[in-house]
Amino acid sequence: MRTDSVPIARKTNASAEALLVATAELLSERGDLDVSFAEISRRSGVNAAMIKYYFGNKxxxxxxxxxxxxxxxxxxxxxxxxxxxxxxxxxxxxxxxxxxxxxxxxxxxxxxxxxxxxxxxxxxxxxxxxxxxxxxxxxxxxxxxxxxxxxxxxxxxxxxxxxxxxxxxxxxxxxxxxxxxxxxxxxxxxxxxxxxxxxxxxxxxxxxxxxxx
Amino acid sequence: MRTDSVPIARKTNASAEALLVATAELLSERGDLDVSFAEISRRSGVNAAMIKYYFGNKxxxxxxxxxxxxxxxxxxxxxxxxxxxxxxxxxxxxxxxxxxxxxxxxxxxxxxxxxxxxxxxxxxxxxxxxxxxxxxxxxxxxxxxxxxxxxxxxxxxxxxxxxxxxxxxxxxxxxxxxxxxxxxxxxxxxxxxxxxxxxxxxxxxxxxxxxxx
Known part of the structure; x- marks a missing residue:
């Protein structure tokens, strides 16, 4: 069981981290907070639905x-x-x-x-x-x-x-x-x-x- | 002619000024810039169309x-x-x-x-x-x-x-x-x-x- 769950947990954190990194990059390039889920998804390569899954909302x-x-x-x-x-x-x-x-x-x-x-x-x-x-x-x-x-x-x-x-x-x-x-x-x-x-x-x-x- | 134009100019400035005062009040109460033309119109008592007339856009x-x-x-x-x-x-x-x-x-x-x-x-x-x-x-x-x-x-x-x-x-x-x-x-x-x-x-x-x- 443990050998299964560890890689899954790692993948989960990597996606959440990729979303945060993409958001940080986009916000650094902008003068405001108008960054869309679609842009974050595109930049991170992570499905936009995962933003809701990990973080609830913006x-x-x-x-x-x-x-x-x-x-x-x-x-x-x-x-x-x-x-x-x-x-x-x-x-x-x-x-x-x-x-x-x-x-x-x-x-x-x-x-x-x-x-x-x-x-x-x-x-x-x-x-x-x-x-x-x-x-x-x-x-x-x-x-x-x-x-x-x-x-x-x-x-x-x-x-x-x-x-x-x-x-x-x-x-x-x-x-x-x-x-x-x-x-x-x-x-x-x-x-x-x-x-x-x-x-x-x-x-x-x-x-x-x-x-x- | 002059007696006509002066009151009109004054009225014009008073409406523009009322719009600015209302905008300043609303922005002072908020943490962001999301103040609508409708709110500015309501607060100032000046028709929202006058915002476009005087200032072009937001x-x-x-x-x-x-x-x-x-x-x-x-x-x-x-x-x-x-x-x-x-x-x-x-x-x-x-x-x-x-x-x-x-x-x-x-x-x-x-x-x-x-x-x-x-x-x-x-x-x-x-x-x-x-x-x-x-x-x-x-x-x-x-x-x-x-x-x-x-x-x-x-x-x-x-x-x-x-x-x-x-x-x-x-x-x-x-x-x-x-x-x-x-x-x-x-x-x-x-x-x-x-x-x-x-x-x-x-x-x-x-x-x-x-x-x-």
Missing amino acids: DGLLLALVERDAERPMAAMDHLLTTALPADEKLRIHISGVINTYHRSPYLNRVTHHLLNNASPDAATRVIDIFMAPMVNAYRVIIAQGVDEGTLAETDPRFLYFTIVGACEHIFFANSTVRHVLGAAKVTDRIKQEFSAHVTEILLAGLRPRPIG | DGLLLALVERDAERPMAAMDHLLTTALPADEKLRIHISGVINTYHRSPYLNRVTHHLLNNASPDAATRVIDIFMAPMVNAYRVIIAQGVDEGTLAETDPRFLYFTIVGACEHIFFANSTVRHVLGAAKVTDRIKQEFSAHVTEILLAGLRPRPIG
Whole structure:
């Protein structure tokens, strides 16, 4: 029995994964979420009916994509919190990580906000649990450590969430803005690295304890 | 002849303005751009056919809304550039202004990016001319002044555009995020003021010239 079920399970996961990969590719190429089941099926080579089978509906597919994309960066953030590094170094690594995540998945902000605003309450709760809540918590922990170490100023971690995510994400939000502002067709690896240096410098310097008087 | 034409022109503008006001209200209440002509007509009391008459199509209506919303803040920014204030003070006033603009028109980023990505090339060019190009130029001028005055570090004004707009705008992008992170139904005037203080402090401190060594 086991020899039968293992290959079937593997095939199942491969099809679901192929659908997610195709969706990620199509969303990365677009400025919106208007990607049809037919296009996803064509790109993945998986029958469109399987989308319903695995994910229920489009929001289920998008939520699965967010969960897949969040897995590595959120595990990395959890790990970062428990390492022995100084708080400002943790923050620097985290900010680069956020930029890398959006670079890899430029549709991520569009998808999460669609799920928060327009999908079922369950999907919204799941997005909060995956992203917002752990990030705000991480900022609380890192700031407390940095205040102790004298390298970071007291800062509201909830406001910091909006500041960091916004500063890191906006460049990936619309390729056409990049085209017109930077004269590049998209955020290349090189632009990403320069922008990452720019953002981390400003935010790290901006979060130093203020000199008194 | 003149006595005839003036009231007609006024009536024309009043209907177009009523359509824009209704569109702004409906978009402020939503998380997306799915507002129908029928809803806009109902809210404004203006016949839906007048939307086509004044604005051609939905993208024309959205572009007119962006132009209306941009008029005051962009004029204020132009004026700021010519005043005798120090560069860091100009930047502080500008950042509060960006936050006020998004607070007043929380749909603005959604609409501009829709026009950039999905509308006609003409609409995209217009959005760049209204927003991106003047802002990047303003940052170039302000940074050059601040470097001269010794209060601002050399910074790429194009990257700064993404950092400032992203940091200022993300909190207004999705009300549901605010609900979950801050426990408030929306960004109130008080939250806006606290957030504005938070962002301006971080960015101004972050943009000071770095101490050498």
